[in-house]
Amino acid sequence: MPSFRVETPQRCYTAVVERGVIGHAAQYIPARAGKLFVVSTEDVWRHQGETLARGLAGLAYEVLHLPGGEEHKRLAPLEQLAEEMVRRGGDRSSLVLAFGGGIVSDMAGFLAAIFMRGIPVLQVPTTLLAQVDASLGGKTGVNLVAGKNLIGSFHQPLAVVIDPALLDTLPEREYRAGLYEIVKAGIIREPDLFRFLADRSRDVLARQPQAVDRIIADAVRMKCEVVSADEREGDLRRILNFGHTFGHALEAETGYTRFLHGEAVAFGMRAAVYLGQMTGHVSAEDTVEILDMLQIYGPIPPLDGIPAANLLARLVHDKKTVQGKIHFVLPVRIGEVAVVSGIEEKLVLESIRSALS
Numbered sequence: 020m021p022s023f024r025v026e027t028p029q030r031c032y033t034a035v036v037e038r039g040v041i042g043h044a045a046q047y048i049p050a051r052a053g054k055l056f057v058v059s060t061e062d063v064w065r066h067q068g069e070t071l072a073r074g075l076a077g078l079a080y081e082v083l084h085l086p087g088g089e090e091h092k093r094l095a096p097l098e099q100l101a102e103e104m105v106r107r108g109g110d111r112s113s114l115v116l117a118f119g120g121g122i123v124s125d126m127a128g129f130l131a132a133i134f135m136r137g138i139p140v141l142q143v144p145t146t147l148l149a150q151v152d153a154s155l156g157g158k159t160g161v162n163l164v165a166g167k168n169l170i171g172s173f174h175q176p177l178a179v180v181i182d183p184a185l186l187d188t189l190p191e192r193e194y195r196a197g198l199y200e201i202v203k204a205g206i207i208r209e210p211d212l213f214r215f216l217a218d219r220s221r222d223v224l225a226r227q228p229q230a231v232d233r234i235i236a237d238a239v240r241m242k243c244e245v246v247s248a249d250e251r252e253g254d255l256r257r258i259l260n261f262g263h264t265f266g267h268a269l270e271a272e273t274g275y276t277r278f279l280h281g282e283a284v285a286f287g288m289r290a291a292v293y294l295g296q297m298t299g300h301v302s303a304e305d306t307v308e309i310l311d312m313l314q315i316y317g318p319i320p321p322l323d324g325i326p327a328a329n330l331l332a333r334l335v336h337d338k339k340t341v342q343g344k345i346h347f348v349l350p351v352r353i354g355e356v357a358v359v360s361g362i363e364e365k366l367v368l369e370s371i372r373s374a375l376s
């Protein structure tokens with residue numbers, strides 16, 4: 020069973036990737052834990068609640084529902100849930116099991132971070148995006164009107180239990196959006212994964228179990244390594260933002276409704292590849308390979324009517340813009356990226372135009 024260690028100053032834990040592991044979920048609940056709160060959404064619970072219930076058979080737990088949707092990823096529902104947890108006997112010995120996509124990973128993780136000044140959370144992600152990204156690394160939080168994830172906390176989980184079989188009920192568009200984060204993993208650090216994604220795209224898109232399990236394990240291992248080397252986003256963790264600077268601008272510009280996160284990242288990777296080529300960081304050959312790969316796993320929804328200048332203006336307001344300087348993660352070759360700042364605005368605008376066209 021592939022399992023990977025995450026070692027951070029805050030906590031050391033394991034991420035397990037195994038088809039069917041959900042059937043043994045109970046074994047990841049520490050014997051000494053107090054009340055167990057399963058935090059999910061009604062949608063996820065309808066699809067996969069029974070599966071988790073079977074894995075938790077014999078244990079006592081309470082199920083709490085968060086509203087789904089990015090627009091409800093706010094502090095208010097967490098306050099309500101915390102009140103509910105207290106009413107149901109929650110205390111400092113309680114444990115949260117986060118069961119859902121990235122929204123649940125972030126929200127239930129943050130709830131655990133602040134409930135009674137912090138209780139443990141077990142992450143059991145149910146979307147591809149959450150399995151390879153959101154559930155790993157300890158970043159938790161919710162949105163403010165001013166922007167995404169503007170309040171939050173680093174709260175590393177007890178463990179991350181990843182069962183690729185949970186993806187059987189995931190809608191096609193959500194599955195593809197998650198694949199883009201795996202493509203990202205290939206481009207930034209995993210040339211073998213990139214090759215596999217290129218050679219076996221048919222199997223990957225058809226959700227052939229062996230192919231799916233392999234790409235998830237590769238992407239999870241990569242993220243575990245990066246987070247272990249750098250929990251708090253110094254230079255190494257920054258490489259995970261490949262495609263995200265431009266992607267966040269697109270998400271914000273379209274009100275978080277037109278594109279899924281992974282789709283926006285795919286757009287962002289395209290812009291970053293063009294920028295990398297214009298600034299001489301990446302060869303024309305690798306540029307074509309990366310653009311082809313994004314095409315294979317696409318297309319993303321149409322980009323018409325989005326002014327390039329608006330996206331440029333939004334880049335400047337990104338949370339990750341430090342002291343007015345935009346750091347771009349640009350490809351150098353397949354499997355390697357560089358963090359570059361001080362790029363002329365004219366070139367950035369041009370790369371956005373190319374990615375939009």
Ligand SMILES: NC(=O)c1ccc[n+]([C@@H]2O[C@H](COP(=O)([O-])OP(=O)(O)OC[C@H]3O[C@@H](n4cnc5c(N)ncnc54)[C@H](O)[C@@H]3O)[C@@H](O)[C@H]2O)c1
Pocket residue numbers: 060062063066067087088089092119120121122123125145146147148149152153154155156157158159167168185186187188189190193280
């Ligand atoms: N903390 C991090 O490091 C990190 C990293 C990446 C993304 N995120 C966050 O993740 C969020 C997006 O996550 P997401 O893309 O998983 O979206 P999501 O949580 O909204 O899930 C997408 C949809 O899939 C449904 N769903 C979930 N599991 C299912 C299943 N097994 N079967 C059928 N339907 C299922 C959900 O109900 C929802 O409608 C964003 O808020 C983003 O900020 C966080």
Ligand SMILES: [Zn+2]
Pocket residue numbers: 152200263280284
């Ligand atoms: Zn992402």
